[in-house]
Every structure is written in C-alpha cells, then in structure tokens.
Amino acid sequence: MAERVGSQPPSREITPPDLYLRRRDFLREAALASASAVLVPGIACGADTPRGQRLPGVAPGPFRSEEPPTRFEDATSYNNFYELGTDKGDPARNAHHLRTRPWSIAIAGEVAKPGTIGIEEILKSFPLEERIYRFRCVEAWSMVIPWVGFPLGDLLKRFEPTSQARYVAFQTLFDPEQMPGQRRAVLDWPYVEGLRLDEAMHPLAILAVGMYGEVLPNQNGAPVRLVVPWKYGFKSIKSIVEIRLTRTQPPTSWNLSAPREYGFYSNVNPEVAHPRWSQASERRIGEFRRRPTLPFNGYAEQVASLYRDMDLRENF
Amino acid sequence: MATRSPSASRRHRLQIGVVALGLLPAASLAWRALAGDLGANPIETVTHVTGESGLRLLLASLAVTPLRRLFGWAWAAPLRRALGLLAFFYVSLHALTYVALDHFFDWDLLLEDVLEHRYVTAGFLGFSCMLPLALTSTRAMMKRLGRRWVRLHRLAYVAAIAGVVHYLWLVKADLVPPLTYAAVLALLLGVRAWYALSARRRPDSAKVARSAAS
Numbered sequence: 001m002a003e004r005v006g007s008q009p010p011s012r013e014i015t016p017p018d019l020y021l022r023r024r025d026f027l028r029e030a031a032l033a034s035a036s037a038v039l040v041p042g043i044a045c046g047a048d049t050p051r052g053q054r055l056p057g058v059a060p061g062p063f064r065s066e067e068p069p070t071r072f073e074d075a076t077s078y079n080n081f082y083e084l085g086t087d088k089g090d091p092a093r094n095a096h097h098l099r100t101r102p103w104s105i106a107i108a109g110e111v112a113k114p115g116t117i118g119i120e121e122i123l124k125s126f127p128l129e130e131r132i133y134r135f136r137c138v139e140a141w142s143m144v145i146p147w148v149g150f151p152l153g154d155l156l157k158r159f160e161p162t163s164q165a166r167y168v169a170f171q172t173l174f175d176p177e178q179m180p181g182q183r184r185a186v187l188d189w190p191y192v193e194g195l196r197l198d199e200a201m202h203p204l205a206i207l208a209v210g211m212y213g214e215v216l217p218n219q220n221g222a223p224v225r226l227v228v229p230w231k232y233g234f235k236s237i238k239s240i241v242e243i244r245l246t247r248t249q250p251p252t253s254w255n256l257s258a259p260r261e262y263g264f265y266s267n268v269n270p271e272v273a274h275p276r277w278s279q280a281s282e283r284r285i286g287e288f289r290r291r292p293t294l295p296f297n298g299y300a301e302q303v304a305s306l307y308r309d310m311d312l313r314e315n316f
Numbered sequence: 317m318a319t320r321s322p323s324a325s326r327r328h329r330l331q332i333g334v335v336a337l338g339l340l341p342a343a344s345l346a347w348r349a350l351a352g353d354l355g356a357n358p359i360e361t362v363t364h365v366t367g368e369s370g371l372r373l374l375l376a377s378l379a380v381t382p383l384r385r386l387f388g389w390a391w392a393a394p395l396r397r398a399l400g401l402l403a404f405f406y407v408s409l410h411a412l413t414y415v416a417l418d419h420f421f422d423w424d425l426l427l428e429d430v431l432e433h434r435y436v437t438a439g440f441l442g443f444s445c446m447l448p449l450a451l452t453s454t455r456a457m458m459k460r461l462g463r464r465w466v467r468l469h470r471l472a473y474v475a476a477i478a479g480v481v482h483y484l485w486l487v488k489a490d491l492v493p494p495l496t497y498a499a500v501l502a503l504l505l506g507v508r509a510w511y512a513l514s515a516r517r518r519p520d521s522a523k524v525a526r527s528a529a530s
Contacts, residue, residue: 071356073356074356075356077355077356078355078356078357082489082490086489086490088355088356088357089355139488141357141360184492186489186490187489257489258488258489273432276433276434276435276485276486277433277435278428278429278432278433283357283359285356285357286356288359288417289420290418290419290420
C-alpha cells in the first residue's frame, strides 16, 4: 500500500481535466437553465423542451406528407435513443451530456476519396431542405416529423464510391462520458446500422441536421442522423461519426441483439409480424385509435421497386 | 377470539396507511390525466404504471408470510389481503386499458393477440389466476372453503410467475427491470420452499404445526 503524502489530495478530489475544461460551458448552461426556468414556466417542471436555434436557408423539399406534424414537445420527449437511456424520457433528460461541437464524420472503405467531413462543412456544402416524413417505430407507434436535411446520396457521391461498393455501414459515437446509456451493455456498443447502396442512394434517404426548422435536438440524434422513412425507426441511426462503404452486408445492432426479431432490411411491413407482436396497426402519437400500418410506411410507390425480386418474408 | 386491544386499532391504522400508499400510483395517474401530463403516449403510460404497480403489490402480498416467519412480524398478517386486492385492482385496470383504450374492444384482434403473442398469453394467464382469488377474498369465503381456500390461493404464486414472465417476454433489450422482479419473486418463493422442506425433514414439528393449524 502506498502512503498518502502530506499535502497531496486524494485522486477522487481532483477534477477530471475534461470536466475542468468544460467548466465555463457548465456555468453558461447553468445560468441559461436557471434564467429560462424563471422566464418560461413550463421549463421549470420539465414539461417543455427548450427550443433550439433556427436553421437558416431551408427550402421546402419534395416528399412532403400532408398529415399534420407531431407536436414538437412529443417528438422531443418520447425517444428511443438507448445511448442516452432506455426509458422514453431518458434521452431528453440526458441530452445535455452530449456535445455536438466539434463533430466530424469519417467516410471510409470502398470510396476513391476517403476522408473526414466536419459538421460546419456539411452545413455549408449541402443545401438544406425540409422533408415532412411519416416515422414508424418497430414498437407500433408513429409520428410525422418535418426533418431538415439533404439526400444521403449527395454526401456519398462527394467521396466517390468505387464500383466494389455495395453496402453502406454507419456508426454512432461511442463515448460513455457523453452517452451515459453506453455504460451498460444493453446493446453491443457502438450502435451500427447499414443500408444497401441503392437504398442509400434513393432520394428519400436523407441525413437530417434539424427538425421543425431548428437545429436537431440532442435527444433526436444530433448533430447528424440518418432518416429512411420506409424502414422501422431503429434503422435511422443517430449521432453518426462514421460512414463506411463495403462490399459485404454490414452488421446491424438490433439484428445482432435479436436476429430472429430484427432483420437487415426492416422495411415497414404490416404483413410480417414481429415475432412477439403484430405490425398490422400503429398508434400515431397524438391520436387515440390505432390506424392501419401501410406497406413501406406509405412509400411503396417510391421504394417497392428496390425489392422487386425479393421475398420480403425471408428478408424482413 | 382475541379481545380488541390498543394494538388492534394500531393494526387497523396500519391497514389504512398501506391501502392509502397502495392507491398513490392510481391517484397520481388520475391527477396527471386531468392535468394532461401523461406524456406523448398516454395509453402506454397508463398501461405501464398500472402493470408495474400490480406486479409490485402482488409481490408485496407474497412477502407478508415470509416476513412473518423470518422476523416474527405477526402484525403484518392482515396486510396480505389488502395488498392482494390492491394488486388485483391495478391488474384489472391494466387489462381494462389494454382492452378498452389500446384495442378499443376489437375482440377478434384481442383474441388473436392473446393466442398468438406469448407475452400477452402470460399476462392473460396471470390475470385469470387473480380473478378467483379476489372473488374468494372475503372472510365468509375463507370459512366456507376451509382447507380448499389455502390450496386455491396458491394460485397467487402462478399469477406472480406469469406476471414476471409477461414482463420478461415483452421487453426489447433491457432485461434488468424484469429480472429484478424475477429475483425478488425467486427469493420469496425460495423462503417458502425452504420452510416447506425443513418441515418435511422434521416430521414431529410438522405434525405439531399441522395439528395447530387445524
């Protein structure tokens, strides 16, 4: 046993350097939080999510659903983002741990020009548009979200996929400091997802950096996430740090966790039940009665041709 | 019959206190419903709160006898019925939410759900086991059924196992909450099994206990 020397403080009393470096952020956040708690009555009891920064220059994009969008409060307080906790309210509660600046995505694998792109560069390079999409969770609830983003294909093309590239693999940040949910192995971290290249290049597949005209809230996968509206929500991976083009089908987190229950494709399909519950209907958040679930979440006209010769029961 | 003593009224107050405590989740749900504060998915919130409260109270009712035996807490005995009935109250609300709010009395769909999805089957089994227990919970029924009452009320074990299995089979990835309930239940059933086994190993004391019970 080492003896403690006179004036040396025990290690538990030393502020970790990263916490020390963030002390001003902490003070600023604390001041901001207490100020808003005084000014906005809702925030004090945690009922409302503080509104984010508006994204400038967002043009209305194609594929706009006519359905009324889900309430912002619901879309930002009812989330599945296990990196920030398994309860639906945990992501909003733990959102402040996640730091989204600086942030960059590494693009690797079967591309002619592998490299890294920073979030500021992404925001500068790709014209942002609003897409109002239906969002169907595998747990049989759904929302309508006005996303702000740009086609995933536009980013991929910039790095020039080689002729060998057939799939796209995505990875979420792994940092248990910022993502307290990762301190427990509920899933095999980091979260990984994947698409076939033609799915990834489909104009419906976007990378979102915002919603409701504002910067993406942390609990919704900030600063940049995938949105593939014809697949179950868990395919739309959040807080992406790596995109890798591959020759073979990449592993995906929920499929690794329960291969019988979650397939690689996971297209919304009312005909193919989850082994433990039906997928025939869903509850739209904000509505009382269940409504029937549509094949490909109502995007069959746009995407059904991608799966022309496939048995969708086999490839669930 | 024991004469009514000061401790009897204290026991009465304890009963009332436990019932009031047991009704807190329901009161909080009602309050949140009136305030429009049940979250983005109110039906799911009601389903989860009633289900979890039912399971907790069922386990609490099963904890009474082991506590009495291990620590000699004789005063806890009358709480068993109150806790069991509270558990039934929540499990009924849970089932009603599922039938009326979640599936809006779509009986075809409900039947299919119960038959095809094992977690629903387990939940249905648990509720079905609790129904006869609630119906025979009165003192008069206890007297009328005699020893059969004791045997019938062993269904509480089946209900608790079904409840924990129901929970285990419905979660997606995080098994910690249902396994916590499973561990508590295993402990409670384990204590009972241990007592039963040691009674069998000591036939004399078992005989004494049996003659004392009859």
